[in-house]
Amino acid sequence: MSAGPNAGANPRAPTLARVDGNNFYVSCERVFRPSLVGRPVVVLSNNDGCAIARSNEAKALGIRMGQPWFQCQEMVQQHGLVALSANFALYGDMSDRMMTVAESFAPRQEVYSIDESFLDFDGVQGDLTQRCRTMREQILAWLGIPCCVGLGPTKTLAKLANHIAKTAERKPGSYSPELAQVCHLGALGTNELHALFEATAVGEVWGVGPRIGAKLIDGGITTVLDLVRMDAATVRRHFSVVLEKTVRELQGVPCIELDDEPAPKQQIMCSRSFGEAVTRGRDLAEALTEFTSRAAVKLRAQQGAAGAVHVFIRTSPFRKDDPQYANSVTVPLVQPTADTASLVHSALRGLRQIYRPGFRYAKAGVMLVDLQPQEVAQAAFDFDGPALGASRTSSEPKAADRVKLMTAFDAVNQRFGRGSLQLAGAGGVNKKKGWGMRQERRTPCYTTSWAELPIARA
Amino acid sequence: MYSLDKILRPDQGAPVPVIAVDPAWAQRTLATVQCGFPSPAEDHAMERVDLNKVLIKHPQATFLMRVRGDSMREAGIDDGDVVLVDRAIKAAHGHVVVAVVDGEFTVKRLWQRGSNVKLQPANPTYSDILPRDGQTLEVWGVVTTAIKAMRV
Numbered sequence: 001m002s003a004g005p006n007a008g009a010n011p012r013a014p015t016l017a018r019v020d021g022n023n024f025y026v027s028c029e030r031v032f033r034p035s036l037v038g039r040p041v042v043v044l045s046n047n048d049g050c051a052i053a054r055s056n057e058a059k060a061l062g063i064r065m066g067q068p069w070f071q072c073q074e075m076v077q078q079h080g081l082v083a084l085s086a087n088f089a090l091y092g093d094m095s096d097r098m099m100t101v102a103e104s105f106a107p108r109q110e111v112y113s114i115d116e117s118f119l120d121f122d123g124v125q126g127d128l129t130q131r132c133r134t135m136r137e138q139i140l141a142w143l144g145i146p147c148c149v150g151l152g153p154t155k156t157l158a159k160l161a162n163h164i165a166k167t168a169e170r171k172p173g174s175y176s177p178e179l180a181q182v183c184h185l186g187a188l189g190t191n192e193l194h195a196l197f198e199a200t201a202v203g204e205v206w207g208v209g210p211r212i213g214a215k216l217i218d219g220g221i222t223t224v225l226d227l228v229r230m231d232a233a234t235v236r237r238h239f240s241v242v243l244e245k246t247v248r249e250l251q252g253v254p255c256i257e258l259d260d261e262p263a264p265k266q267q268i269m270c271s272r273s274f275g276e277a278v279t280r281g282r283d284l285a286e287a288l289t290e291f292t293s294r295a296a297v298k299l300r301a302q303q304g305a306a307g308a309v310h311v312f313i314r315t316s317p318f319r320k321d322d323p324q325y326a327n328s329v330t331v332p333l334v335q336p337t338a339d340t341a342s343l344v345h346s347a348l349r350g351l352r353q354i355y356r357p358g359f360r361y362a363k364a365g366v367m368l369v370d371l372q373p374q375e376v377a378q379a380a381f382d383f384d385g386p387a388l389g390a391s392r393t394s395s396e397p398k399a400a401d402r403v404k405l406m407t408a409f410d411a412v413n414q415r416f417g418r419g420s421l422q423l424a425g426a427g428g429v430n431k432k433k434g435w436g437m438r439q440e441r442r443t444p445c446y447t448t449s450w451a452e453l454p455i456a457r458a
Numbered sequence: 459m460y461s462l463d464k465i466l467r468p469d470q471g472a473p474v475p476v477i478a479v480d481p482a483w484a485q486r487t488l489a490t491v492q493c494g495f496p497s498p499a500e501d502h503a504m505e506r507v508d509l510n511k512v513l514i515k516h517p518q519a520t521f522l523m524r525v526r527g528d529s530m531r532e533a534g535i536d537d538g539d540v541v542l543v544d545r546a547i548k549a550a551h552g553h554v555v556v557a558v559v560d561g562e563f564t565v566k567r568l569w570q571r572g573s574n575v576k577l578q579p580a581n582p583t584y585s586d587i588l589p590r591d592g593q594t595l596e597v598w599g600v601v602t603t604a605i606k607a608m609r610v
Contacts, residue, residue, distance in 0.1 A: 034596070035560075101518050455563065457529075458537070458579075
């Protein structure tokens, strides 16, 4: 019945789902501190600097993403606001649990960030909306984490569907209540779809940043529908190839590959499913080294430094005959860094902790978390040479990347060869600022430390 | 999948003291259950018993908690024990559960008849916990195993 030229129309188009946890860090905290349910809660960045996650109640108080903590402090007295230091060990473990549950619902998954992944339902029969509702229920029941799921034939549409699913849940009246929690744009008729597009501001589209958004609005393009109706060639001429891709994606034509995705601000992820199962620790180390190096390049491109490295490895849940193993660990850095060698070193330390021989590993990944702006006094940056700080316009990153890769491989050789003391020291040459010291309001590592298990009264 | 249910709970339903499993003993016992007399040809297929595999059916849904207090003593759960809590299991009458009471976790036995629900301690010096008017009783997860460390 939906035979129009747009999103849901093409029955042969793939269906992708975008799954993410609602207010993920806050939700993780609430699983182990049920008394926080219903209260305004924020999670603060390192050094308790600013809000990096907010409960719906905190959003309702007007607390913005990234708002400095000192500006919110009076709300503790007035509104019972609870502020917590980020607990990345907890979030990393809960993320791993959530991702592996989601993964079992689709043949292919791309983990995008600590709480976001894309599922590819290629070849899956049946009602995908129902399948995603079941998945959402299972994640909620098993982990206590509420999620929203958006489905569509392209990543941009799946992301938009996810936004609609979230907004419909959080702000009743904004969209039809049937779209709350799980929204499948591909299952809608053209009229319904266009009505949704019309009700959604153009700035909500993935890839439309504030600057382009303002320019579009200036030109009279205010809703998603306006954007969808633009001619792709015109978009390319007046804006960019990137926005043209976005428009085509909104029109239901997949054209965003994994590497084209805009980097998320709060974490940087790099992971891959292996073509052939990997069994040797050395090969995993090599893969993780490459992933970490790639993530480090992105980190520097956004002038950031990471406070911790999250590493995961897993077997394939679809090879039922193989013994199954999945594990992850979050390794804190002594000092936040963007230095490839330090990041690789930490990633490999994490790998050593979780690697078990005798399994056929299908997937591994690295996520840089606890991101923050680079400090002026950041050490150990020289090996990047002139590429650092230069605007990333031309093809110059190529050479720089190779240098970084070489450095990273040196780190592996040292790590697995002689056990390198220099590298261990590299992260923390000047300041001795401990991980724990920066986190005065951190909750216990409920799921990763024997000494900090949650208490059940009897 | 091995099951330790028979070993850990010979008498389903009634409160049973929990047995701490000596891995070597468990390996002998389970190897017997699994294979009878293993032939040398099968040796390479043998894997050491892994308690994680035996005790944790739903790894993503299983959490560990430390028990404080003695209200579950007669169910074999003592102060200081670690319990495995599986959120994938739907709580039913008779299960030992972790419930949320006044924002805190508590271990009790779930009593459920129709729409009547309460939490029962396993120690006569404690009284039942009943949901107050308008309150729903929130079960966080089902306790599947208690781990008790012996003094050595």
